[in-house]
Amino acid sequence: MKFTNLNLGLITLFSFTSIIVSAQDGNLLDGVQIHGNFDLYAQQYNKDSIIGAPIVPEKSGVNAFTNLIATKGKFSAGVRLESYIPPVQGFDPRFGDETIGVPFRYASFKQDGLEITVGNFYEQFGNGMILRSYEERGLGLDNAFDGARVRYSPVQGLYIKGLIGNQRFYWQKSDGIVRAFDGEVQFNELISKWNESALRVSIGGSFVSKFQSGGTSSLDLPENVGGGAARFQMNYKDFSLMGEYAYKENDPTKSNHYIYKSGEGFFASATYSRRGFGINISAKSIDNMEFRSDREAGFNDLFINYLPALSRQHTYSLAATLYPYATQPNGEIGLQGDLIYKIKKGSKIGGKYGTTIQLNVSLINSHDREYYADQDPDAAVELLDQQVYIPEDQSRKGYKANLFNIGNEVYYRDYNIEIDRKFNKNFKLKGTFAFQEYNIELIQNKASTNVLARIWVLEGLNKLSKKHSIRWEAQQLTTGQDQGDWVFGLIEYGYSPHWIVTVLNQYNYGNKNKDLRVNYPTAQVTYIHNANRLSLSYGRQRAGIFCVGGVCRNVPAANGITLAITSSF
Amino acid sequence: MRNTIIFGFLLLSTLTFTVGCDKVETPLPEPAVLNLNDSITFPPVDSANLNRGFKKTYVEEFTGHKCTTCPANTKLLLAQLALNKDRMIVTSVHAGSFAEVDDFGGYPTDFNTPYGTLLFQNFTNALTPIPSAIINRRSFDNFNNLMIFNNATTFWTDPINFENSNTSADIALGVEADFIDSLDLFYIQVSAEALNDLTSTYRLLVLCVEDSIVAPQLDSEADESIYPHKIVTDYTHRHVLRGKLNSDQSIAGDPFISETISSGEWLDYKLNAEMPANVLNKENTTIVAVIVNEITGEVIQSEETHVHVVE
Numbered sequence: 001m002k003f004t005n006l007n008l009g010l011i012t013l014f015s016f017t018s019i020i021v022s023a024q025d026g027n028l029l030d031g032v033q034i035h036g037n038f039d040l041y042a043q044q045y046n047k048d049s050i051i052g053a054p055i056v057p058e059k060s061g062v063n064a065f066t067n068l069i070a071t072k073g074k075f076s077a078g079v080r081l082e083s084y085i086p087p088v089q090g091f092d093p094r095f096g097d098e099t100i101g102v103p104f105r106y107a108s109f110k111q112d113g114l115e116i117t118v119g120n121f122y123e124q125f126g127n128g129m130i131l132r133s134y135e136e137r138g139l140g141l142d143n144a145f146d147g148a149r150v151r152y153s154p155v156q157g158l159y160i161k162g163l164i165g166n167q168r169f170y171w172q173k174s175d176g177i178v179r180a181f182d183g184e185v186q187f188n189e190l191i192s193k194w195n196e197s198a199l200r201v202s203i204g205g206s207f208v209s210k211f212q213s214g215g216t217s218s219l220d221l222p223e224n225v226g227g228g229a230a231r232f233q234m235n236y237k238d239f240s241l242m243g244e245y246a247y248k249e250n251d252p253t254k255s256n257h258y259i260y261k262s263g264e265g266f267f268a269s270a271t272y273s274r275r276g277f278g279i280n281i282s283a284k285s286i287d288n289m290e291f292r293s294d295r296e297a298g299f300n301d302l303f304i305n306y307l308p309a310l311s312r313q314h315t316y317s318l319a320a321t322l323y324p325y326a327t328q329p330n331g332e333i334g335l336q337g338d339l340i341y342k343i344k345k346g347s348k349i350g351g352k353y354g355t356t357i358q359l360n361v362s363l364i365n366s367h368d369r370e371y372y373a374d375q376d377p378d379a380a381v382e383l384l385d386q387q388v389y390i391p392e393d394q395s396r397k398g399y400k401a402n403l404f405n406i407g408n409e410v411y412y413r414d415y416n417i418e419i420d421r422k423f424n425k426n427f428k429l430k431g432t433f434a435f436q437e438y439n440i441e442l443i444q445n446k447a448s449t450n451v452l453a454r455i456w457v458l459e460g461l462n463k464l465s466k467k468h469s470i471r472w473e474a475q476q477l478t479t480g481q482d483q484g485d486w487v488f489g490l491i492e493y494g495y496s497p498h499w500i501v502t503v504l505n506q507y508n509y510g511n512k513n514k515d516l517r518v519n520y521p522t523a524q525v526t527y528i529h530n531a532n533r534l535s536l537s538y539g540r541q542r543a544g545i546f547c548v549g550g551v552c553r554n555v556p557a558a559n560g561i562t563l564a565i566t567s568s569f
Numbered sequence: 570m571r572n573t574i575i576f577g578f579l580l581l582s583t584l585t586f587t588v589g590c591d592k593v594e595t596p597l598p599e600p601a602v603l604n605l606n607d608s609i610t611f612p613p614v615d616s617a618n619l620n621r622g623f624k625k626t627y628v629e630e631f632t633g634h635k636c637t638t639c640p641a642n643t644k645l646l647l648a649q650l651a652l653n654k655d656r657m658i659v660t661s662v663h664a665g666s667f668a669e670v671d672d673f674g675g676y677p678t679d680f681n682t683p684y685g686t687l688l689f690q691n692f693t694n695a696l697t698p699i700p701s702a703i704i705n706r707r708s709f710d711n712f713n714n715l716m717i718f719n720n721a722t723t724f725w726t727d728p729i730n731f732e733n734s735n736t737s738a739d740i741a742l743g744v745e746a747d748f749i750d751s752l753d754l755f756y757i758q759v760s761a762e763a764l765n766d767l768t769s770t771y772r773l774l775v776l777c778v779e780d781s782i783v784a785p786q787l788d789s790e791a792d793e794s795i796y797p798h799k800i801v802t803d804y805t806h807r808h809v810l811r812g813k814l815n816s817d818q819s820i821a822g823d824p825f826i827s828e829t830i831s832s833g834e835w836l837d838y839k840l841n842a843e844m845p846a847n848v849l850n851k852e853n854t855t856i857v858a859v860i861v862n863e864i865t866g867e868v869i870q871s872e873e874t875h876v877h878v879v880e
Contacts, residue, residue, distance in 0.1 A: 179589065209589030218683060219596045226590030249590045260596055388816055389597045396596045 036067040036078075037568035039137070043088050048559035051518055051540055054089065061088035063095075065137065074111050080104035090546075090555045091140040092299070094170040103168055104144055113153040120144045123163055125182040125206040128306035129246040129265045129289070130229035133167065138546060139553045141300045144168045145178065157190025159183070167293045167302050174302050176212040176293030200235045210293050210304060219258060219387060219396075225251045227263070227291060227305075243268040246289065246305070252396070253295040256288055256330055257384040259398030263288035266403060267308055276342040283335050284310045285403045287367055290329035300551055309550030310334040311362040311414055316432065316457045317506065318477040318488050321542070323438040323451055325364065325412040327550035333406050334364035353422035362414040366407035369399040410450060413437035425463070432457040440482060444545070453479040469494040478510065485510025500526040506542060532567045600816065603841050604752055611839045612745035612877070614760035619741035620872070621764060626657045626732040627859055627871035628725070630702045631689055633667025634676045634806075637789040637799065639700045642720070646702070647807060649729055656733045658857060658873050659808045660778055664689030667699050675800045678784040682847070684776075684813035684820075691820055692717055704728050705868040706861065739765045742872040744775075746856040748844060749879050755814065759838040759858045761870070763830045771869065773838055774822030774859040775814045777845050778873070781853050782806040811854070812845035821861035851878055 041063045045056040062085045069078035079102050086096040106119030122144055124132040135142045147165020154160075161182045166173040184204035188194045207228045214221040227248035234241050248263035269282040284307075291305040311325040311334075339359040343350035371380035372393035383390055384398060416434035423429065438451040455477045462470045475488035490504035502524040511517045522539025543557040630646060632639045643661070650657050663680030670679045692703055701719040708716040709728050718725035741764055746757045757775060786804035793799055815823045825838065844851055859871040 207589060220593050221596075222591035222593045224589055224591045250593055252596070258596075260593055386819065387597070389600050391599075394599065395594055 032072040039065040040565040042563040044560040046559045051557040053557040063088050077107040098171045115151040117149045126231040127244050130206050131208045132306035157186045174293040176210045178210050180208040182206040202233050204231045238274045240271045261397040265289040278340040280338040285333040287331045310336040312360045318475045319455045321544035324547040326552040331367045336362045355421040358418040360416050364412040366409035367401045368405040368407040369401045371399045411439045428461040430459040451481040467496045535564045537562045611756050611758040612747050614743035619743045621741045624738040625871045627868045628659045630661050632700050634786045636667040637787045640788040642700045661808045662810050707867040740870045742870045744858040744872045744874045746876045748876050755842045757840040761836045763834045767830045770863040771826040772821035772861045773825035776857040777811045778855045779811045814842040
């Protein structure tokens with residue numbers, strides 16, 4: 001199924017403006033607003049075998065995006081042009097099947113609580129455990145729907161949505177069709193007596209179904225796979241509580257070894273927050289909840305749902321890109337706690353400007369599973385992969401698992417503390433320590449025991465004058481596994497409001513292979529002017545993993561120039 | 570208006586719920602119980618008759634009864650087979666749109682098999698012209714690195730000739746097959762002798778092929794005065810794949826060699842299986858045994874035998 005081409009997208013936008021033109025009297029384009037943005041990321045590649053940089057015949061890669069959105073009154077329409085000449089390394093080469101095209105275009109109409117969208121759109125029900133389509137450009141992830149969506153609010157406080165469509169699959173569309181329905185009641189809006197109540201309550205429910213032909217498999221594959229979710233949220237003064245439970249019927253896929261077990265997911269989060277203090281505890285358990293519109297899809301392709309991450313999104317390089325956790329949709333159980341406390345300013349410990357302490361703990365394990373086909377999970381999975389009749393598991397449920405039975409296998413541990421203190425008007429210091437245990441065999445498919453890593457980070461900001469500042473980072477990661485120890489240093493000079501010059505280096509000084517004790521220096525210049533940002537850097541890029549919200553992609557090693565431009569209008 | 574929209578939503582949600590889910594209780598039917606007779610022995614493979622001198626050329630030809638250029642190309646393939654009958658094995662796999670049954674169009678015979686379709690989907694895509702052939706399921710670096718051959722690329726004659734010229738083999742293979750009519754069962758024995766030390770994993774594929782099935786075929790070379798619309802109603806289809814006899818769903822068959830095997834080691838594989846229901850004349854059936862490298866997917870040896878029907 002070929003995806004929309006450039007002409008089709010532009011036709012959408014021009015048709016929309018034509019409709020406005022033909023439907024109005026007088027100056028027809030009055031009130032039409034056009035806005036959008038532009039985003040370009042380009043890399044040039046040099047040969048660098050020591051860091052394992054792949055040889056790129058084109059010697060460069062460019063990803064470019066432009067959004068154009070036209071709105072007038074109740075109407076809006078938009079297109080997104082994308083260009084990959086060829087895709088930047090680390091992005092799926094299938095993006096390069098077309099050098100330029102319009103994978104996203106839509107027209108929308110909104111009136112009296114009714115909103116109709118035809119074309120491409122993104123949507124999320126609740127936390128996304130049963131349906132979420134979104135774009136995360138940094139991951140090369142875009143599972144937008146192409147079809148139709150209706151949102152309607154018949155009365156204040158009652159919101160219903162329905163949609164049908166195929167999902168984006170690079171420059172094509174998925175074979176599977178997704179149909180979905182969601183309803184939500186905001187009681188404080190619906191019941192006028194509760195409008196001002198401190199207790200705010202909402203509930204919601206969704207049903208999602210996908211259709212995909214069963215093909216010629218010897219298995220009797222369910223062509224229609226349904227799933228549903230129920231959720232609630234309540235807030236009372238400084239306290240909030242939310243929860244969601246999702247269920248999916250038999251959905252044999254390549255990823256779950258074609259088992260017919262139903263999937264389940266549970267997510268709950270409680271937060272208490274007042275001035276200077278906040279605490280959040282979240283719990284999640286998911287089992288066989290990978291839900292895609294194509295049962296053969298892999299990697300980050302064609303996900304219908306999104307499983308919220310229960311690990312901290314680190315921002316410092318060594319913590320963020322060496323051992324970041326990727327959500328395991330086929331099963332995991334976890335708990336995360338976050339505590340933020342600001343020691344009062346003027347106190348003995350807090351100092352003149354106060355001190356903020358943040359504690360975070362993530363614990364993620366396997367489920368306790370009992371396979372039907374064989375006691376040894378590997379042998380059982382091998383039998384399932386052979387797709388043979390298994391007398392002990394005639395209905396191919398695969399395994400027995402309780403959503404709340406914790407297994408022995410540690411997937412991830414992250415204990416971290418961050419202390420942030422402003423010493424005077426011109427100097428601020430932030431210290432972070434993290435201890436991570438990381439199941440590298442599961443997440444990165446590397447044969448190894450779990451990685452135990454300790455990470456220290458110190459970040460300082462010195463304001464030299466009103467316009468001049470220096471920011472610096474010193475990081476160290478120590479581990480006896482994988483690539484061993486790393487250090488990272490960064491100095492950034494800011495000349496407000498336009499210029500930032502950064503020099504950084506990371507060094508794998510603890511690599512057991514002395515030949516791989518390599519430096520990764522980079523220098524970068526950034527220019528910012530209003531809504532335009534341009535940065536140019538040169539250096540080595542370390543191979544690693546880039547994750548957003550528990551969804552990850554591999555970043556290959558590279559040596560060369562990187563150019564990034566963003567602009568909005 | 571509001572009521573219409575609410576009604577519409579209710580209708581949509583009801584439809585979504587009702588069409589939304591198929592519950593499957595038994596994904597794979599329980600295999601039929603084979604009524605074996607222990608007193609019947611598997612036909613032995615005579616080690617003296619094994620071919621040790623070369624790798625046979627196993628050709629899988631993708632074709633269809635509505636493929637107008639297929640007969641001409643099949644003719645060339647059969648001519649090549651006739652000249653190299655000890656070195657070549659041919660299986661005709663009817664699959665894809667050209668193999669669809671079309672009662673009204675004059676093509677009532679269903680030559681499709683689940684395994685053939687799986688194979689076709691695995692090796693071809695929407696742009697692959699038919700007829701096509703794969704040769705020992707490998708690509709040929711001396712033929713533009715191609716794996717699938719047809720008139721749009723390199724035709725299959727030269728790569729087959731190239732493959733027929735090899736003078737060594739990693740494994741020698743023999744197959745014997747009895748069909749016990751009273752039990753409606755095959756008793757098949759495959760034996761192999763390693764000719765070199767092998768360290769990879771290999772699978773064994775056992776196929777049932779039926780020869781000389783008379784059924785309509787579109788043929789661009791047919792005389793329209795005899796065959797209106799060029800549909801040759803009495804066309805003889807050769808070497809037609811009727812089914813895979815291994816129970817394993819892999820396109821490469823059952824696990825056969827999973828550990829290191831040394832030169833000179835001998836392996837036996839025994840299989841009982843029912844005659845595929847689509848076979849029209851069991852006297853015309855042959856059993857094809859194929860050893861496939863599980864890692865590379867390449868065929869390393871193949872052998873065939875005519876089925877001996879025991880009344």
